[in-house]
Amino acid sequence: MSRLKIASWNINSVRIRLPIIAQLVKDESPDIICLQETKAQNADFPLAAIQRLGYPHMILNGQRMHHGVAILSKQPLVEERRFDWQDNGEARHIGVRLPNGILLENVYVPAGGDIPDRTLNPKFGQKLDFVQRMTRWSESLRDPTIILGDFNIAPLECDVWSHKALLDVVSHTPIEVEALTGLMQSHDWVDVARTLVPAPQRLYTWWSYRNKDHTVNDRGRRLDHVWVSPAMKDTLAGFRVLEPARSWEKPSDHVPLIAEFAL
């Protein structure tokens, strides 16, 4: 039996966040780090710096300026595929197969703009369509899979600082929650966070930059997720949200998730 520790983190620019990626490695030393919003095309990815941190194996799906995902690993990985669930060329997914055969899917779901109406705001429609296409893909999945990343939807009332205040705010609207619930049901996905930190416990992974001190009113949301296939449920060995990382120097607005498996 071996232990596998995986981190998932929307870092909002991999290049500017190198010092706190180093901090994560020092504190947690995950076997695998899944990044979202790297904001670097592959040619600009800081390969040498990441290698020096002990992650010589990197699988990248980047683009200029926006989005971008990456998987950093201590051990070799085999890239499986990259999906374009929006069908617009944006770099929002990278998938690998681990040496033990398990699939690992790293996803950055579109944020969806400000107005929760697809006729007034095409970005909102693209977000819903993205989740819909993920659902179609998920229905036919057979292999044991870990899917994680920034899903940009907080599904439960206890996943946001105020359910009432956020009902019309993109990330917590009923139509988005319905879409995410449909995705979850399409494979009977296990929500790792809520299995090990059950509702209604407070659990947030993101706090807006637009507050001077995010701890004052604690207006957080749980936008980041780790889900596993039902067949992997018995392998769950730990889950934590590294909330203190929101107070590190030059922080991301998201904090790392740590999931551990006994395989």
Next chain:
DNA sequence: ATGGTAGGTTGCCTA
């Protein structure tokens, strides 16, 4: 009720 910040690459877009 509004506007607030951050990052990348500009004189604005996305989050």
